[in-house]
Amino acid sequence: MEYRALTVTIEQKIAHIVLNRPAELNTMNVDFWRELPHAVRQIDEQASARVIVISSTGKHFTAGMDLGVFMNPKNISVHGDPGRSAENLRRLVLQLQDAFNVLETVRIPVLAAVQGGCIGGGLDMISAADCRYCTEDAFFCIKETDLGMTADVGTLQRLPHLIPQGMIRELAYTGAKLPAQRALDIGLVNAVYPDQESMLSAVQQIALEISKRSPLAITGCKQMINYTRDHSVQDSLSYMATWQSGMFRPEDMMKAFSAKAQQMEPDFEDLHPIKPPFAAE
Structure with missing residues (x-):
């Protein structure tokens, strides 16, 4: 545009x-x-x-x-x-x-x-x-x-x-x-x-x-904060557990620990682009 x-x-x-x-x-x-x-x-x-x-x-x-x-x-x-x-x-x-x-x-x-x-x-x-x-x-x-x-x-x-x-x-x-x-x-x-x-x-x-932070961790924070604004604490805790069970990946944590040990900035992978439904390959 x-x-x-x-x-x-x-x-x-x-x-x-x-x-x-x-x-x-x-x-x-x-x-x-x-x-x-x-x-x-x-x-x-x-x-x-x-x-x-x-x-x-x-x-x-x-x-x-x-x-x-x-x-x-x-x-x-x-x-x-x-x-x-x-x-x-x-x-x-x-x-x-x-x-x-x-x-x-x-x-x-x-x-x-x-x-x-x-x-x-x-x-x-x-x-x-x-x-x-x-x-x-x-x-x-x-x-x-x-x-x-x-x-x-x-x-x-x-x-x-x-x-x-x-x-x-x-x-x-x-x-x-x-x-x-x-x-x-x-x-x-x-x-x-x-x-x-x-x-x-x-x-x-x-x-x-x-x-510089893990994009997956950041989007998780945004999702959880927005969700808890409109739901009870208990509902939000349950949703957090569900999110974590699906989205938690230790690779980003390992990158963060390794970079800190080496006094470097971690190099996190970007989030994947969003493809429209049934998009052509």
């Missing part, structure tokens, strides 16, 4: 996806909704990287949804039978949700690096990432109530697992800005940096450390 809203690069097994419409405040237009899930899935399916970093350009990370997506009559039918129009809108919302669900369902970690404003759909997106980092000038905002609607692409479902209930409710009800330091205090972000350059340098180093 030729990307218009994004740039995608891969170096040292780290994929870097950059929102690249700074003049438009990186609003999420139709191109964005098509390209982001495509890029993320392709990286995972080809096993071309072991971690994804998502960052942005310009003053703000993103001003959120481009309202043209909802206003375009090609996307939403407002005429004719109300039931069919409602089903059409529901289908569109599910498609938008799926664009961010992919950040959770891919096998590799996704790190979000935020500068400036992360508004509306931006918060939906980063709440689906594994880890979040930001600059001192960053702020986060559930803007939808200011527009007379309820946030519908993941913020209200994921943030209650990341920050206190009272805080998510206050942000959702008021549309207030959550500044960087407060975001750090309540656990929304892992760290705050003076500027974008220092943030990207630090996040790149974190991504590099992840890329």
Whole structure:
């Protein structure tokens, strides 16, 4: 795919996806909704990287949804039978949700690096990432109530697992800005940096450390953490035992022990690419 809203690069097994419409405040237009899930899935399916970093350009990370997506009559039918129009809108919302669900369902970690404003759909997106980092000038905002609607692409479902209930409710009800330091205090972000350059340098180093670990062990961690969020402790322990019985392989452990003894970095095998069903050999 030729990307218009994004740039995608891969170096040292780290994929870097950059929102690249700074003049438009990186609003999420139709191109964005098509390209982001495509890029993320392709990286995972080809096993071309072991971690994804998502960052942005310009003053703000993103001003959120481009309202043209909802206003375009090609996307939403407002005429004719109300039931069919409602089903059409529901289908569109599910498609938008799926664009961010992919950040959770891919096998590799996704790190979000935020500068400036992360508004509306931006918060939906980063709440689906594994880890979040930001600059001192960053702020986060559930803007939808200011527009007379309820946030519908993941913020209200994921943030209650990341920050206190009272805080998510206050942000959702008021549309207030959550500044960087407060975001750090309540656990929304892992760290705050003076500027974008220092943030990207630090996040790149974190991504590099992840890329050196066994990809099989890392994807196991992601699977288990996501699973336990939505299940009981006992169910999660049972699932962990099942996963371990099928996925545990001593070869990676032996490589790790041997490399440590030799004071070297272990050389782990990549995950296998994902082949579509009945793909030609």
